Amino acid sequence: RMPNGLFSGKIITSFAANSTSCVDVKSGKKNYTFLSGAAGVTTTGILYVHIYKDNPFDFKEIYPNIVITNSTGQELKRLKGVSSQGKAWTAGEYWYGSPSPDGSKIVLTGKYVAGSNPFSSNYVAPYPVITVIDLNGNELKQFETDTKFGWGASWLPDGGLIFGAKGGGVNITDKTMSVVTKIYHQPVYEARCSPDGRLIVFAKGTNFYVMDINGQNEKLITANENDISFQNVKFTDVCWSPDSRSIAVCFKNQLGDSYFVALADINGSSFSYLNDSMGQKMILAAPFIGWIK
Numbered sequence: 001r002m003p004n005g006l007f008s009g010k011i012i013t014s015f016a017a018n019s020t021s022c023v024d025v026k027s028g029k030k031n032y033t034f035l036s037g038a039a040g041v042t043t044t045g046i047l048y049v050h051i052y053k054d055n056p057f058d059f060k061e062i063y064p065n066i067v068i069t070n071s072t073g074q075e076l077k078r079l080k081g082v083s084s085q086g087k088a089w090t091a092g093e094y095w096y097g098s099p100s101p102d103g104s105k106i107v108l109t110g111k112y113v114a115g116s117n118p119f120s121s122n123y124v125a126p127y128p129v130i131t132v133i134d135l136n137g138n139e140l141k142q143f144e145t146d147t148k149f150g151w152g153a154s155w156l157p158d159g160g161l162i163f164g165a166k167g168g169g170v171n172i173t174d175k176t177m178s179v180v181t182k183i184y185h186q187p188v189y190e191a192r193c194s195p196d197g198r199l200i201v202f203a204k205g206t207n208f209y210v211m212d213i214n215g216q217n218e219k220l221i222t223a224n225e226n227d228i229s230f231q232n233v234k235f236t237d238v239c240w241s242p243d244s245r246s247i248a249v250c251f252k253n254q255l256g257d258s259y260f261v262a263l264a265d266i267n268g269s270s271f272s273y274l275n276d277s278m279g280q281k282m283i284l285a286a287p288f289i290g291w292i293k
Helices: none
Strands: 010-016 019-024 030-034 038-042 045-052 065-069 075-079 092-099 105-112 127-134 139-144 161-164 170-173 180-184 189-193 199-204 207-212 233-240 246-253 259-265 289-292
Touching (some): 038 289, 105 161, 161 189, 189 233, 246 289
Antiparallel strands (some): 127 139, 246 259
């Protein structure tokens, strides 16, 4: 953070369909070094979790494949999704994966779809879940999540989880993921814990709020009802700056196909767009972001 209040650091975000860029928040300079996918900063460095299908045009293929890479794009692990019985992660369709703070686990967000034949006697209708696996693909935990206000599960600094509560709201777990506590009871879009573990940022409507880790002391930090650029948007991701003082928001204008990133200080300053090196609003091709030093 610069003395004059300018944002500092780099936003990691997918800039094109097959590559991910690292964008300096001040200069807008891009450095293409990564595969596309969701990223997380761990004690072992930056890890990318890239979820894909063998054939993206085969709508019958629902079982995910996962590739984990480091910050240089080097492949560290590849997990092959195959059909299985029960509630295994390989019987799900997932769209978001986030590495744990120690880099040993991944939390996947999606839906359980095994036994998807509606005419089968043991048919179970698909329902939203988050699933935790280790880097060998072993399933560790699975939780039902929200059915309407779905958003990607992520990690608390101590290794616990934060995810959408069934019926709306915010759940967190302890570091063993054995105790689940509903800390907020209103429907929200996106919620992320700050790196220092003190605050949670979340979206309601077109506004962003912060609250304490226990769900208390809710505070409005942005008011965008009168901002025409926020009238027809869908928020797709939010992340914290490494110093826990600012947030970055990725959103999609529902009238188009482009994603944009905006930055805000949690003390209540207005959003400012992430611009490219030419000073123009940066247009992205994918909905997930991260913030590094």
